[in-house]
Amino acid sequence: MKRNIEVLLLLFFGVGLLHISLLTDLYLRYVRAGLRPALIASGVLLILLGAVSAARDDFPFNRPRTDQVHEHEHGHAGGPKVAWLLYVPALTILFLAPPALGSYTASRGDAETPTAPASTTGDSLYPALPGKGVVEMSLNDFTSRAVWDTGGSLKGHTVRLTGFVTPGRHGTWYVSRLAISCCAADATVRKVRVHGITAPPAYAWVTVTGTWHPTGKIGTDDASAALDATAVRRVPAPKDPYNDVVATRAGS
Template sequence: MLPTTQALVLTLVGATLVRLTLTEAHLRYVNDWMRWPLLASGVLLVVVALLQVLRPGAVRTGRGEPDEQDDHGVSRAAWLLLAPVLVVFTISPPALGAWSAERSSNEVPAREAEGAELPLPPSEGPLEIEVVDFVVRVQYDDARSLEGRDVSVVGFVSGDDEGNWYVTRMSMACCAADASASRIMVTGADAPPRDSWVRVTGRWDPLDGGRPRSAMAASAVEPVAAPLDPYG
């Protein structure tokens, strides 16, 4: 791989990182706090590529042969750096959706249940809460603060093999590779299209053979636009 080719590869990778952060498409793959490290990395790669081109001996000699300073091997594996560039620009993978959620556990670890015992704040109408907050309260709130309260949640639609449907939200600690799903079964309403985003309003439907479950008896289901941060 010649220096100019190396510079081109670095430029493409760096430009891809910059593009992902400036368009906020990085939120499909990593947490928002990684925006600035990714942007800095992308700019650095472009600068390194520019220095690679401008350094003495980085171009071919008049005889059409590489300068002897550049007579060193670069692994062909370096071309694999172009793989994520091609994926982002040609496929633009979406955020994780129903397919991943349906294969994820709905159990929230006890270490993430802080605040589950706190009462819900008062509200004049339905109280909007996060899907994961609903699930955590079902699993760990012995005071059953959800009982009798009108709440609304926003998420995308997923299903199961038994024909039930769920309002779902994915969350991640670092990146999409460690994402997990929180799901609330919705009863009393027909299922919207899979992977569509909805706001579900209703009350906790607590019992299934005497065992608490994360389920909501819906009074209203309305479509909403997908949020900028699908893992929020």
């Protein structure tokens, strides 16, 4: 029985990893896109290990090997029944892939402001934004400028941000994103408080259009990112929810 559990776990985990990383984009809910080859290789390796174990044990016929007979005769065969619970995470990956981290996580985590870029020329730390139209920006770029840009590059520009709705206290709300370095376990929060428009439903993905709302003393930890919104539109959740890379550009 113990060997059966081990073989099936290897096979289920291997098939599950290949399912989320090779056949679908579900792996993007948990790790960075660059880790896809490692996940595929891990899935193949687990399946090979399971196949080798199955062949060695004549699975599923379960003809006991000499060492298994010896263990049985001395009362050491089998394993705890609770070992069957190990199938739960394996089957979850295969059939019920958990969703990406979202508003619930963001509402319980403190927003982290990106570190200000270092200047090597003595010029402004931030390049000027396009002069016409609505400027599409990442939350990472917007929050960094809103907190650290003493040159005020956000002044006079209408910007568009995309993220999910995170409720705050006393009716406030934020457009948020989660950033990861490796996997969902190291996720950090980016938040921009939205003024002027009633919050859409929590967890909804939206694009928010508006202008910079200065908050606190720029260039210090007292500053925070905020936006005076003029429009909010629901959008589908992206395939890669942690990828906040946007080429700053002006649009309609």
